[in-house]
Amino acid sequence: MFSFPRRARKLPLNLCLANFPFPARWPAFPFRHKGLYDESHALAIAILKKEVRIPDGDNTRPDPDTLLAVLRRDELPSHARSQVFSGMGPGVAKTYTMLRVVSPIHEFFLAGVSIALVTGASWLLAPFTGYQAIALLYLLLVVAVGLKLSRGPVLTVAASSAILWNFLFVPPRFTFYIHNFHDAVMFVTFFVVAIAMGHLTSRLRLSEVAERRRERRTAALYELAHQAAFATDLDTGLRAAVSLITSIFGAQAALLLRQKDHTLSNVTHPASSLTLSEKEKSVAAWAFGRRMPAGKFTDTLPDSEALHLPLQARITVMGVLAIRPSAGKSFDLTERELLEAFAVLIGLILEKEHIIEAFKHAEILEASERLHRALFDSVSHELKTPLSAVQTGLDALARQVGGEEKKRVTLREIQSAVLRLRRVIDNLLNMTRIETGVVEPKLDWCDVGELIRAAIELAGDALHEHHIIIEGDEALPMVKLDQPLLEQCLSNLLINAANWSNPETKITVRADVDGNELLLTVLDEGKGLNESDLAHIFEKFYRASDARPGGTGLGLSIVEGFVRAHGGFVHAANRKTGGAEFALTIPVETIRAETMEGLS
């Protein structure tokens, strides 16, 4: 149940009327209405003869649902027709919630007729029963009217009964003068009783109506929950929801769902019983984007054929429900509420489905990652263990051999072969990691100079015959990246450069930070790349036409894979001055040491 804190603010009605921001399209209002306007909430409510209490100290903008709940609590007359419309004020998004109360003219008419009938009958009966019994007849009328009509007409009937009884029946007749004290008491009592009864019966009726309305709402929601939420699959559930809307509201409905990329689908869900034109779809897109109702009966694009309600779930909007009422029909307060409740429920059902699916997907992914990890671990164990036995054995042998030149040469050959095998295995394992998509960069702050030096160290003996020059690393900010990963990339590029250029030439590593991008370029003075190779050199196992024997064709593809996993890209080109250049562009966060707090 909706409950309020005791302290609530009631705005004076005249002030409200004065402040009421009339929307551009004001519905045809045949009657005087009083309004409530809460400026801080930029939200307005206009209802007839009702004040709305907005909780004090609540500075968030209440949503239309909350306001409707407030209004419901205030027990609106059952014939109140609601028109809730959301719209845009000049420049500012505003939601106006307005309730239009339809004239009870026909009720007053009915009241008049019934009074006339009872008065006529009393006129005939009075000579036989005496004037006092007539009062009871009138009371009966008040009760009867109270059970049927709303409060205004009932109170009118009560008051006019008292007056008519006095004027027409109480002696002296045809005057308002009451001769005897006994009759005067009776008249006052009658008046009070009639008013009280009228009031009580109309209240009784109202609560009964409210009860029935609640029941209808509960039943409909239960039906939807039962049919849709517990359906074996989503499509059946949505079909049930649409057919329920059709049967309850006599309206056609269409569903546009959110797609995987979090945009609204352009194709209606197959469960829909309504086809949407492009124009309607754009209204739906608006409702989806703004998370507000749009289209017919709202202030946004009211010319549309259908009412578009966003399917608001707990976190996101899961789609849009478009409802086209049959011609000439509009939705009353209850129906509108119910439709919105439907939209929420459908949204929740979709969200539930979405979460289940995401969960399943994550489980599968986790299982495959675990499997991959186990496989990868065991393969690398099986490859590396014998290799490390060979390596250790060689080391031991090298010590035992001592100065025997021939044996030492042989050992050195074996050692370099082992080293090569080690590189191949490392490359293959790295390639496997890239291919299976398990490379996840772990970002941490890093000094670019340190990164470059570590990469050079990693490349080790392969660079000993070249002069390595580092440029531009001095004044750079710190960058956030996965250092081991990029070290490996840079080191591969350096080894590649060394392999393709003559000893004693220069290899330059140039670093630069441009905005949020780190640029690392490796330049060599070799013979450069063949044009025909340029397009393929990052492909796995691709070997340039004039490659030296011994490579695996994996070094550059690993660079490409690691850099891509890091969100960057690598580019190869020939230098104008001869030689090749490889440039890594990596998106990074940067921070300057001098802007860091707590540095002394």
Place this chain on the structure above:
Amino acid sequence: MSEKPTSLVIDDEIQIRRLLRIVLEEEGYRVLESETGRQGLSDVALRRPDVVLLDLGLPDMDGLVVLQRLREWSHVPVLILSVRDGPEDKVTALDAGADDYVTKPFDSTELLARLRAIQRRVPFGTEDPYFQAGHLAIDFNTRTVTVDGCEVKLTATEYALLKALAQHAGKVVTHKQLLREVWGPNAENQSQYLRVYVTHLRKKIEIPSAPEKLLKTESGIGYRLILPAQK
């Protein structure tokens, strides 16, 4: 130490154990072997080795678990010897109490150097107030640092960082350990400070022309202050 130091190799591969025995015995160690984690744990308890070489991929239990159990009651230096070469694996093992980490296949000379480094068990400052590594000398009493005999001015933080590295000289010290020791337990994620100070420190204590850098970056793991004997 006149007596031979004892080493315990915990590895399930018999070939590796045999070869390690050759390398270690040649270096003057007494070598004990355990095939499983469980046996390794009981061997550490009963035979009190001076240093442990632990493989992570053991048949009965993960090497990390062995390390954790071991660290509940023993401070014996532990060198991890594993095929797992990811930085995360190394950091996990080091933060769990391993003294250093060598990946297979390994270079025997490097392995021996690391073994020597992790056995320098004497807590610094209590025993020897002087520290020397190549051209770098530190006097912990007077808090003076000299490079090639010339005194170098360090800020308080730079000195604290250098001291932390020198106390673990020859061993890798993880980012987390350094941040905790120099900046306190709340700074474990403030790696940017560490990077800045290491860069500053490098400029002050390293000689650009020297062939060997004093402060080695262990990428994704931490830093290592190289002792001259170490390669």
